[in-house]
């Protein structure tokens with residue numbers, strides 16, 4: 001393990017708290033990798049402090065609810081305002097990036113949100129990390145409790161029943177998948193930092 005600490009920021013929006021639960025699980029997973037510090041950064045108010053915390057991170061994991069088949073407008077506002085980082089010689093160049101989203105429907109067009117996040121990261125010159133878990137809940141003997149039950153590779157997905165509060169949704173199975181994404185990003189970030197040190 002590298003002696004250099006890895007700093008993983010989770011930049012997220014959540015309208016009603018469900019995606020915030022997913023964000024917390026991502027952070028817990030990242031923090032489970034020794035030598036990793038995490039920073040949960042809500043995007044509701046884009047203060048100087050928000051930009052400073054994201055600039056200081058080695059990895060940024062982007063999270064948004066899926067609203068009308070895409071990231072929420074609050075996340076899109078953040079994405080558009082980040083052009084000031086982009087304009088400064090790609091200020092987030094070579095940071096590790098990943099993404100997660102949560103919505104009501106099992107499908108709900110969540111993939112479109114993850115594609116949006118991946119394109120956003122690519123425009124910033126970031127290095128996208130997906131999920132390295134075979135799809136769960138996809139065999140006749142499989143369980144809804146399987147990791148990656150929603151079968152996504154581009155990022156972590158979660159599903160929250162529309163009548164449940166954020167205390168009860170998304171379910172633990174999706175929070176475990178979120179934690180797995182966080183742990184993977186932390187591990188890859190440590191490897192990346194070791195490579196940068198060695199170069």
Ligand SMILES: Cc1cc2nc3c(=O)[nH]c(=O)nc-3n(C[C@H](O)[C@H](O)[C@H](O)COP(=O)(O)O)c2cc1C
Nearest residue numbers: 014015016017018019065067068069103104105108
């Ligand atoms: C404006 C709006 C649009 C939505 N669009 C979708 C959608 O396209 N697909 C879906 O499955 N759920 C959709 N939902 C449901 C939310 O994704 C779901 O309630 C989610 O858990 C909200 O997360 P949050 O509490 O972090 O805001 C929508 C909700 C709202 C308020």
